Amino acid sequence: MKLIQDKLESKGLRSSQQRMKILQYLDQHRTHPTVEEIYNGLVKEMPTLSRTTIYNTLQLFLEHALISGLTISGSESRFDFETTPHSHFFCKECGVVMDVEKVDCPCENRGVISGNRIDEVHLYLKGVCKNCLTKSKGGKK
Amino acid sequence: MKLIQDKLESKGLRSSQQRMKILQYLDQHRTHPTVEEIYNGLVKEMPTLSRTTIYNTLQLFLEHALISGLTISGSESRFDFETTPHSHFFCKECGVVMDVEKVDCPCENRGVISGNRIDEVHLYLKGVCKNCLTKSKGGKK
DNA sequence: TTTCATGCTTGTAATTATTACATCTTCGTG
DNA sequence: CACGAAGATGTAATAATTACAAGCATGAAA
Structure with missing residues:
Protein backbone atom coordinates (compact mmCIF):
# COMPACT_ATOMS: atom_id res chain seq x y z
CA MET A 1 0.00 0.00 0.00
CA SER A 68 -3.56 2.71 -19.54
CA GLY A 69 -6.96 2.45 -21.17
CA LEU A 70 -8.49 -0.05 -23.57
CA THR A 71 -11.48 0.17 -25.87
CA ILE A 72 -11.33 -3.38 -27.10
CA SER A 73 -14.85 -4.55 -26.40
CA GLY A 74 -17.01 -1.96 -27.99
CA SER A 75 -19.39 -0.62 -25.45
CA GLU A 76 -17.27 0.08 -22.39
CA SER A 77 -13.82 1.29 -21.41
CA ARG A 78 -11.41 -0.95 -19.58
CA PHE A 79 -8.35 -0.07 -17.57
CA ASP A 80 -4.96 -1.63 -17.07
CA PHE A 81 -2.39 -1.13 -14.34
CA GLU A 82 0.25 -2.08 -16.84
CA THR A 83 1.53 0.82 -18.93
CA THR A 84 4.36 -0.79 -20.82
CA PRO A 85 3.50 -1.77 -24.40
CA HIS A 86 1.77 -5.11 -24.76
CA SER A 87 -1.12 -6.57 -26.70
CA HIS A 88 -4.60 -7.67 -25.74
CA PHE A 89 -6.79 -10.55 -26.73
CA PHE A 90 -10.57 -10.39 -26.54
CA CYS A 91 -12.68 -13.56 -26.57
CA LYS A 92 -15.90 -13.08 -28.49
CA GLU A 93 -17.48 -16.01 -26.65
CA CYS A 94 -16.86 -15.30 -22.99
CA GLY A 95 -15.74 -11.68 -23.16
CA VAL A 96 -12.50 -12.19 -21.28
CA VAL A 97 -9.67 -9.78 -22.05
CA MET A 98 -6.19 -11.13 -21.59
CA ASP A 99 -2.67 -10.02 -22.19
CA VAL A 100 -0.76 -11.79 -24.90
CA GLU A 101 2.92 -11.98 -25.54
CA LYS A 102 4.18 -8.72 -26.89
CA VAL A 103 4.13 -8.75 -30.64
CA ASP A 104 6.95 -6.75 -32.03
CA CYS A 105 5.55 -4.29 -34.52
CA PRO A 106 7.85 -2.34 -36.75
CA CYS A 107 5.57 0.65 -36.46
CA GLU A 108 6.21 1.16 -32.79
CA ASN A 109 9.69 2.28 -33.42
CA ARG A 110 8.57 5.27 -35.39
CA GLY A 111 7.14 8.33 -33.72
CA VAL A 112 5.61 9.67 -36.92
CA ILE A 113 3.65 8.10 -39.76
CA SER A 114 2.85 10.23 -42.81
CA GLY A 115 3.27 13.37 -40.76
CA ASN A 116 0.99 12.25 -37.92
CA ARG A 117 2.46 12.03 -34.45
CA ILE A 118 1.88 8.63 -32.83
CA ASP A 119 1.42 8.67 -29.06
CA GLU A 120 -0.17 5.30 -28.46
CA VAL A 121 -0.18 1.96 -30.21
CA HIS A 122 -2.95 -0.50 -29.47
CA LEU A 123 -2.92 -3.98 -30.87
CA TYR A 124 -6.15 -5.86 -30.28
CA LEU A 125 -6.64 -9.46 -31.22
CA LYS A 126 -10.15 -10.87 -31.29
CA GLY A 127 -11.23 -14.45 -31.53
CA VAL A 128 -12.13 -17.39 -29.33
CA CYS A 129 -10.01 -18.28 -26.32
CA LYS A 130 -8.51 -21.66 -25.56
CA ASN A 131 -11.09 -22.30 -22.88
CA CYS A 132 -14.12 -21.65 -25.05
CA LEU A 133 -12.59 -23.64 -27.87
CA THR A 134 -12.29 -26.78 -25.78
CA LYS A 135 -15.70 -26.21 -24.27
CA SER A 136 -17.49 -26.01 -27.61
CA LYS A 137 -15.53 -28.98 -28.89
CA GLY A 138 -16.49 -31.05 -25.86
CA GLY A 139 -20.07 -29.88 -26.15
CA LYS A 140 -20.20 -31.22 -29.69
CA LYS A 141 -21.05 -27.87 -31.09
CA MET B 1 -25.50 0.33 -57.50
CA SER B 68 -15.57 -4.37 -40.71
CA GLY B 69 -16.04 -2.62 -37.39
CA LEU B 70 -13.82 -0.33 -35.33
CA THR B 71 -13.89 0.62 -31.67
CA ILE B 72 -11.02 3.06 -31.81
CA SER B 73 -12.60 6.11 -30.30
CA GLY B 74 -14.06 4.94 -27.06
CA SER B 75 -17.71 5.77 -26.91
CA GLU B 76 -19.07 4.75 -30.29
CA SER B 77 -18.65 2.10 -32.97
CA ARG B 78 -17.45 2.96 -36.41
CA PHE B 79 -17.74 0.99 -39.63
CA ASP B 80 -15.55 0.44 -42.63
CA PHE B 81 -16.37 -0.75 -46.12
CA GLU B 82 -12.85 -2.06 -46.39
CA THR B 83 -12.38 -5.56 -45.00
CA THR B 84 -8.83 -6.29 -46.01
CA PRO B 85 -6.33 -5.88 -43.17
CA HIS B 86 -5.13 -2.35 -42.61
CA SER B 87 -4.48 -0.04 -39.69
CA HIS B 88 -6.24 3.01 -38.33
CA PHE B 89 -5.07 6.26 -36.88
CA PHE B 90 -7.17 8.31 -34.47
CA CYS B 91 -6.44 11.99 -33.85
CA LYS B 92 -7.01 12.95 -30.25
CA GLU B 93 -7.40 16.60 -31.23
CA CYS B 94 -9.94 16.59 -34.05
CA GLY B 95 -11.27 13.04 -33.75
CA VAL B 96 -10.63 12.08 -37.35
CA VAL B 97 -10.05 8.40 -38.07
CA MET B 98 -7.89 7.64 -41.05
CA ASP B 99 -6.34 4.63 -42.69
CA VAL B 100 -2.62 4.32 -42.49
CA GLU B 101 -0.26 2.28 -44.55
CA LYS B 102 -0.52 -1.34 -43.63
CA VAL B 103 1.99 -2.21 -40.96
CA ASP B 104 3.21 -5.72 -41.39
CA CYS B 105 2.78 -7.50 -38.08
CA PRO B 106 4.34 -10.90 -37.57
CA CYS B 107 1.33 -11.93 -35.51
CA GLU B 108 -1.06 -11.79 -38.39
CA ASN B 109 0.49 -14.76 -40.00
CA ARG B 110 -0.45 -16.99 -37.10
CA GLY B 111 -3.99 -18.16 -36.61
CA VAL B 112 -3.39 -19.15 -33.01
CA ILE B 113 -1.61 -17.55 -30.06
CA SER B 114 -1.16 -19.56 -26.89
CA GLY B 115 -4.03 -21.80 -27.87
CA ASN B 116 -6.43 -18.92 -28.61
CA ARG B 117 -7.89 -18.69 -32.08
CA ILE B 118 -7.37 -15.27 -33.66
CA ASP B 119 -10.11 -14.09 -36.00
CA GLU B 120 -9.41 -10.39 -36.17
CA VAL B 121 -6.40 -8.18 -35.74
CA HIS B 122 -6.90 -4.49 -35.02
CA LEU B 123 -4.02 -2.10 -34.91
CA TYR B 124 -4.98 1.32 -33.64
CA LEU B 125 -2.59 4.23 -33.56
CA LYS B 126 -3.52 7.30 -31.55
CA GLY B 127 -1.90 10.68 -31.55
CA VAL B 128 -2.20 14.04 -33.26
CA CYS B 129 -2.66 14.29 -36.99
CA LYS B 130 -0.54 16.30 -39.39
CA ASN B 131 -3.27 18.89 -39.74
CA CYS B 132 -3.66 19.54 -36.04
CA LEU B 133 0.08 19.58 -35.55
CA THR B 134 0.56 22.43 -38.03
CA LYS B 135 -2.45 24.26 -36.68
CA SER B 136 -1.21 24.25 -33.11
CA LYS B 137 2.25 25.23 -34.25
CA GLY B 138 0.87 28.17 -36.23
CA GLY B 139 -1.34 29.10 -33.30
CA LYS B 140 1.74 29.35 -31.11
CA LYS B 141 0.45 26.75 -28.74
C1' DT C 1 -54.51 -12.76 -58.67
C1' DT C 2 -55.16 -13.46 -54.09
C1' DT C 3 -53.28 -15.57 -49.84
C1' DC C 4 -49.98 -16.43 -46.77
C1' DA C 5 -45.61 -16.89 -44.36
C1' DT C 6 -41.49 -15.06 -43.59
C1' DG C 7 -38.22 -11.79 -43.36
C1' DC C 8 -37.43 -6.69 -43.10
C1' DT C 9 -38.34 -2.26 -41.19
C1' DT C 10 -40.07 0.86 -37.98
C1' DG C 11 -40.75 3.43 -33.59
C1' DT C 12 -41.01 3.47 -28.77
C1' DA C 13 -39.31 2.28 -24.54
C1' DA C 14 -35.71 0.48 -21.74
C1' DT C 15 -30.84 -0.13 -20.64
C1' DT C 16 -26.07 1.00 -20.18
C1' DA C 17 -22.04 3.89 -20.15
C1' DT C 18 -20.67 8.35 -19.42
C1' DT C 19 -20.64 13.34 -18.35
C1' DA C 20 -22.24 17.76 -16.15
C1' DC C 21 -22.77 20.03 -12.26
C1' DA C 22 -23.91 21.66 -7.74
C1' DT C 23 -22.99 20.55 -3.12
C1' DC C 24 -20.58 18.66 0.68
C1' DT C 25 -16.21 17.08 2.79
C1' DT C 26 -11.46 16.94 3.84
C1' DC C 27 -7.01 18.58 4.67
C1' DG C 28 -3.04 21.48 4.81
C1' DT C 29 -1.67 26.32 6.02
C1' DG C 30 -1.66 30.56 8.27
C1' DC D 1 -9.36 27.56 14.95
C1' DA D 2 -10.61 29.40 10.25
C1' DC D 3 -10.04 29.59 5.38
C1' DG D 4 -9.52 28.04 0.83
C1' DA D 5 -8.53 24.75 -2.52
C1' DA D 6 -8.75 20.17 -3.93
C1' DG D 7 -11.35 16.01 -3.67
C1' DA D 8 -15.63 13.22 -3.29
C1' DT D 9 -20.42 12.62 -3.74
C1' DG D 10 -25.11 12.18 -5.79
C1' DT D 11 -28.47 13.53 -8.94
C1' DA D 12 -29.75 14.61 -13.29
C1' DA D 13 -28.78 14.83 -18.16
C1' DT D 14 -26.90 12.85 -22.41
C1' DA D 15 -25.37 9.43 -25.75
C1' DA D 16 -25.05 4.91 -27.67
C1' DT D 17 -27.25 0.80 -27.94
C1' DT D 18 -30.64 -2.93 -27.37
C1' DA D 19 -35.32 -5.04 -26.67
C1' DC D 20 -39.52 -5.60 -28.35
C1' DA D 21 -43.99 -5.26 -30.40
C1' DA D 22 -46.20 -4.12 -34.53
C1' DG D 23 -46.50 -2.82 -39.44
C1' DC D 24 -44.92 -3.58 -44.25
C1' DA D 25 -43.18 -5.91 -48.40
C1' DT D 26 -42.11 -9.63 -51.20
C1' DG D 27 -42.06 -14.03 -53.29
C1' DA D 28 -43.88 -18.73 -53.39
C1' DA D 29 -48.07 -21.52 -53.37
C1' DA D 30 -52.81 -22.06 -54.41
Missing part, protein backbone atom coordinates in the same frame (compact mmCIF):
# COMPACT_ATOMS: atom_id res chain seq x y z
CA LYS A 2 2.97 2.21 0.68
CA LEU A 3 4.13 1.55 -2.85
CA ILE A 4 0.78 2.63 -4.22
CA GLN A 5 0.98 5.83 -2.25
CA ASP A 6 4.49 6.48 -3.50
CA LYS A 7 3.39 5.89 -7.04
CA LEU A 8 0.70 8.53 -6.69
CA GLU A 9 2.93 11.06 -5.03
CA SER A 10 5.71 10.53 -7.53
CA LYS A 11 3.33 12.04 -10.07
CA GLY A 12 2.56 14.94 -7.80
CA LEU A 13 -0.92 13.64 -7.00
CA ARG A 14 -2.45 13.75 -3.55
CA SER A 15 -3.01 10.27 -2.18
CA SER A 16 -6.57 10.12 -0.92
CA GLN A 17 -8.19 6.94 0.30
CA GLN A 18 -10.23 6.64 -2.86
CA ARG A 19 -7.32 7.14 -5.20
CA MET A 20 -5.19 4.61 -3.38
CA LYS A 21 -7.93 2.00 -3.31
CA ILE A 22 -8.71 2.41 -6.98
CA LEU A 23 -5.08 2.16 -8.00
CA GLN A 24 -4.57 -0.79 -5.70
CA TYR A 25 -7.59 -2.51 -7.15
CA LEU A 26 -6.11 -2.22 -10.63
CA ASP A 27 -2.80 -3.50 -9.35
CA GLN A 28 -4.43 -6.55 -7.80
CA HIS A 29 -6.86 -7.26 -10.62
CA ARG A 30 -5.02 -7.52 -13.87
CA THR A 31 -8.22 -8.45 -15.67
CA HIS A 32 -8.70 -5.07 -17.37
CA PRO A 33 -11.77 -4.21 -15.31
CA THR A 34 -14.51 -1.82 -16.34
CA VAL A 35 -15.70 1.06 -14.16
CA GLU A 36 -18.59 -1.10 -13.02
CA GLU A 37 -16.29 -3.91 -11.96
CA ILE A 38 -14.06 -1.57 -10.02
CA TYR A 39 -17.10 -0.06 -8.36
CA ASN A 40 -18.52 -3.44 -7.38
CA GLY A 41 -15.16 -4.58 -6.13
CA LEU A 42 -14.65 -1.60 -3.87
CA VAL A 43 -18.09 -0.52 -2.71
CA LYS A 44 -18.25 -3.22 -0.06
CA GLU A 45 -15.38 -1.77 1.89
CA MET A 46 -16.10 1.84 0.88
CA PRO A 47 -19.87 2.18 0.96
CA THR A 48 -19.85 5.87 0.12
CA LEU A 49 -17.75 5.41 -2.99
CA SER A 50 -19.27 7.05 -6.05
CA ARG A 51 -19.01 5.96 -9.64
CA THR A 52 -18.27 9.56 -10.53
CA THR A 53 -15.19 9.42 -8.35
CA ILE A 54 -14.03 6.36 -10.23
CA TYR A 55 -14.55 8.06 -13.57
CA ASN A 56 -12.73 11.18 -12.41
CA THR A 57 -9.91 9.27 -10.83
CA LEU A 58 -9.29 7.00 -13.78
CA GLN A 59 -9.29 10.01 -16.06
CA LEU A 60 -6.71 11.63 -13.80
CA PHE A 61 -4.58 8.49 -13.75
CA LEU A 62 -4.70 8.28 -17.53
CA GLU A 63 -3.59 11.88 -17.89
CA HIS A 64 -0.64 11.19 -15.64
CA ALA A 65 0.16 7.90 -17.40
CA LEU A 66 -0.25 5.93 -14.21
CA ILE A 67 -2.48 3.43 -15.99
CA LYS B 2 -25.66 -2.94 -59.37
CA LEU B 3 -22.33 -3.87 -57.84
CA ILE B 4 -23.66 -3.18 -54.37
CA GLN B 5 -26.63 -5.39 -55.05
CA ASP B 6 -24.39 -8.17 -56.33
CA LYS B 7 -22.24 -7.88 -53.26
CA LEU B 8 -25.25 -8.40 -51.02
CA GLU B 9 -26.65 -11.29 -53.02
CA SER B 10 -23.30 -13.00 -53.24
CA LYS B 11 -23.58 -13.45 -49.48
CA GLY B 12 -27.08 -14.80 -49.79
CA LEU B 13 -28.64 -11.64 -48.39
CA ARG B 14 -31.75 -10.03 -49.75
CA SER B 15 -31.05 -6.66 -51.29
CA SER B 16 -33.59 -4.26 -49.85
CA GLN B 17 -33.49 -0.53 -50.47
CA GLN B 18 -32.21 0.10 -46.97
CA ARG B 19 -29.45 -2.46 -47.13
CA MET B 20 -28.25 -1.23 -50.49
CA LYS B 21 -28.25 2.40 -49.41
CA ILE B 22 -26.38 1.67 -46.20
CA LEU B 23 -23.76 -0.40 -47.96
CA GLN B 24 -23.46 2.20 -50.68
CA TYR B 25 -23.02 4.92 -48.09
CA LEU B 26 -20.10 3.04 -46.56
CA ASP B 27 -18.61 2.52 -49.99
CA GLN B 28 -18.81 6.21 -50.80
CA HIS B 29 -17.74 7.50 -47.38
CA ARG B 30 -14.49 5.91 -46.38
CA THR B 31 -14.35 8.02 -43.23
CA HIS B 32 -15.30 5.22 -40.83
CA PRO B 33 -18.70 6.73 -40.04
CA THR B 34 -20.70 6.12 -36.88
CA VAL B 35 -24.34 5.01 -36.88
CA GLU B 36 -25.35 8.62 -36.33
CA GLU B 37 -23.37 9.80 -39.32
CA ILE B 38 -24.85 7.13 -41.56
CA TYR B 39 -28.32 8.04 -40.32
CA ASN B 40 -27.83 11.74 -40.96
CA GLY B 41 -26.36 11.04 -44.35
CA LEU B 42 -29.27 8.92 -45.52
CA VAL B 43 -32.34 10.25 -43.76
CA LYS B 44 -32.71 13.11 -46.25
CA GLU B 45 -33.38 10.77 -49.13
CA MET B 46 -35.04 8.06 -47.00
CA PRO B 47 -37.16 9.96 -44.48
CA THR B 48 -38.61 6.80 -42.94
CA LEU B 49 -35.22 5.28 -42.24
CA SER B 50 -34.85 4.11 -38.69
CA ARG B 51 -31.71 4.00 -36.59
CA THR B 52 -32.69 0.52 -35.51
CA THR B 53 -32.54 -0.60 -39.12
CA ILE B 54 -29.02 0.76 -39.35
CA TYR B 55 -27.97 -1.08 -36.20
CA ASN B 56 -29.54 -4.31 -37.41
CA THR B 57 -28.16 -4.01 -40.89
CA LEU B 58 -24.62 -3.22 -39.82
CA GLN B 59 -24.74 -6.16 -37.43
CA LEU B 60 -25.85 -8.38 -40.29
CA PHE B 61 -23.12 -7.06 -42.57
CA LEU B 62 -20.53 -7.70 -39.88
CA GLU B 63 -21.69 -11.27 -39.43
CA HIS B 64 -21.34 -11.86 -43.14
CA ALA B 65 -17.99 -10.11 -43.30
CA LEU B 66 -19.26 -7.56 -45.78
CA ILE B 67 -17.81 -4.73 -43.73
